[in-house]
Amino acid sequence: MVSQTFKNLVPLKKERITAALLTEFSTYPLKDAQVARIVKDAQIARGAFYKYFTDLNEAYDYIYHLALVDIHADLKPSSPQEILKATRAFITASLKSPYYDLLKLHLTVNELPLAFVDPNLSATRWVLATLSHQTLKEALNDPKNKELYLTRLEQSITQLELSDN
Known part of the structure; x- marks a missing residue:
């Protein structure tokens, strides 16, 4: 779960970080993703990344969840x-x-x-x-x-x- 600090960011900064995550995880498989590229693209310090996310997996989970919400995925159909x-x-x-x-x-x-x-x-x-x-x-x-x-x-x-x- 992303940190409360990330949730409390001003919208513009949060959008910049989210866009950087989307770029990274849309371009590279998770195993090849790099915090260095994300922080450069988001224009934040590496330490800030770890203040917002525990690790790359948590950042990936965050952006993947946004994707599922965006497409309104109903993942539990019954018939x-x-x-x-x-x-x-x-x-x-x-x-x-x-x-x-x-x-x-x-x-x-x-x-x-x-x-x-x-x-x-x-x-x-x-x-x-x-x-x-x-x-x-x-x-x-x-x-x-x-x-x-x-x-x-x-x-x-x-x-x-x-x-x-």
């Missing part, structure tokens, strides 16, 4: 059709978002594998989560073919619904 609808909405909003490059890097490089999925999910729910996640990766990595990926997800969901009945 297969809602998963399809949420995936489509996420892709559409992401492609228009200033956070697109950040989200693309997050899904293709920075994110850990789906190790944090609830182990108690049913097989069908696990498949739906995995397929929708893969669709997000492919569509953000290859936006020209997003409809192809979404159609494939829709067909997969239809097949799952048929096999469950």
Whole structure:
């Protein structure tokens, strides 16, 4: 969680730091990100960075959270059709978002594998989560073919619904 000091910054300074974070994490994978580039771009001292954020991971979490808020991500749809609808909405909003490059890097490089999925999910729910996640990766990595990926997800969901009945 970002520090209270950061939260209390004047808006212009906070925006400058946020823009520097977005530039860094949209350009470099988290493992290659550097505080030096962020502080130079934000025009702040290195010590100030650590006054606002514990480390690069916390700064990354902050900017990634802003991205999710920006695209209004509803990450807990309940039915297969809602998963399809949420995936489509996420892709559409992401492609228009200033956070697109950040989200693309997050899904293709920075994110850990789906190790944090609830182990108690049913097989069908696990498949739906995995397929929708893969669709997000492919569509953000290859936006020209997003409809192809979404159609494939829709067909997969239809097949799952048929096999469950």
